[in-house]
Amino acid sequence: MAEPIRVVVTGAAGQIAYSLLYQIASGAVFGPNQPVYLHLLDIAPMMGVLEGVVMELADCALPLLAGVLPTAKPEEAFKDVVAAFLVGAMPRKEGMERKDLLAANVRIFKEQGQALDKVARKDVKVLVVGNPANTNALICSKYAPSIPKENFTAMTRLDQNRAQSQLAAKIGVPVQNVKNVIIWGNHSSTQFPDASNAVVNVGGAEKSVPAAINDDAYLKSAFVNTVQKRGAAVIAARKMSSALSAAKAASDHMRDWFLGSGDRWVSMGVVSDGSYGTPRDVVFSFPVTTANGKWKIVQGLTISDFARQMLDNTGKELSEEKQEALDVCKD
Structure with missing residues (x-):
């Protein structure tokens, strides 16, 4: 067995963490031979609830769980961690403007x-799940100047998983037969789910998803709209936001970052270098490949006029959010 690694989950008494903690502690993220020591951060009023979560983790009798530290102190929670799942964020309440949420x-x-x-390892990999995830990741990176910018990412894997499952259902194949669907931009209703480069295995033969579906209008309207609005549809049905699927996506994102994505592209919100004419220095979702703990933006893709419009739209929103967030920082 390897030495245990320290992993922090914030918002640890919340809904997403409730599903996520089991996945991390069972080996689904860092592999079946990697013990983990979990650091659980939440606010002081949630410590009683968190105690119950700690009890349940003990009751799971997981061989890879080396220990658990529940705390309300960020400097305790982040000490020596190699991976950080930043799940805890202020949720949007009724009547709340976006700028209030950002503030x-x-x-x-x-x-x-x-x-x-101050206290994390300098090679820590940070995944921001709490919304607005892209801009939260940017702000977090800004206040951690000694950690490389590329170590801060935002989660758009849930959107990718949603898109992949929609396409698989439409074509009538298992979900794993679809790959390289892309989420561009912000984890918001301006995101662009893009199937134009996706491929599907149908009856042992690989073909492009647009050719398999053969319905351009669907791919530009119903498909895009369904993925963009899926979170709202879950809330309408469940009266609570996506938790199980968000936890699974966070696991997928961190597993691929640590262990490699193989021959598949994965969508990650990363600090933009201006690729594909996107605004620089915002956290923008791109198709990436991962290997040896590093991500790399997939280059050389053709951007149609429709895609250009979608990329510009989501890029504009991210630039505005960044400015609003930086204005708040000055207060």
């Missing part, structure tokens, strides 16, 4: 960035 979250992610900077 509340800037404070949370500024504090967490400072704590990471």
Whole structure:
């Protein structure tokens, strides 16, 4: 057995963490031979609930779980961690403007960035799940200057998983037969789910998804709209936001980052270098490949006029969010 690695989950008493913690502690993320020591961060009023979660983790009798540290102190939570799942964020409440949500979250992610900077390992891999995830990741990185920018990512894997399952259902194949569907931009309703480069295995033969579906209007409208609005549809049905699927996506994202994505492209919100004419220095979702703990943007894809419009639209929103967040930082 390897030495245990320290992994932090914030918002650890919440819904997403409830599904995520089991996946991390069971070996689904870091592999079947990697013990983990879990650091669980939440706010002081949630410590009683968190105690129950700690009991349940013990009751799972998981061989890979080397220990658990529940805490309300960021500097305890982030000490020596190699991976950080930043799930806890201020949720949007009824009547709340986006800028109010941004303001509340800037404070949370500024504090967490400072704590990471101070006590985490410098090679820590940070995944921001809490919304607005892209801009939260950007702010967190800004306040952790000693950690490389490329170590901060935002989760768009849930959108990719949603898109992949929609396409598989439409074509009538198992979900694993579809690959290289892309989520561009922001994890918001401006995101662009793009099937134009996706491929599908149908009856042992590989073909392009657009050729298999043969319905351009569907791929530009119903498909895009369904993926963009899926989170809202889950809330309408469940009266709560996506938790099980969000936890699975966070596991997928971190597993691929640590262990490699193989021959598949995966969607990750990463600090933009301006690829594909996107705004620089915002956290933008691109298709990436991962190997040896590093991600690399897939280059050389053709961007249609329709895609250009979609990329520009989501890029504009991210630039505006960034400006709003930076204005809050000055307060």
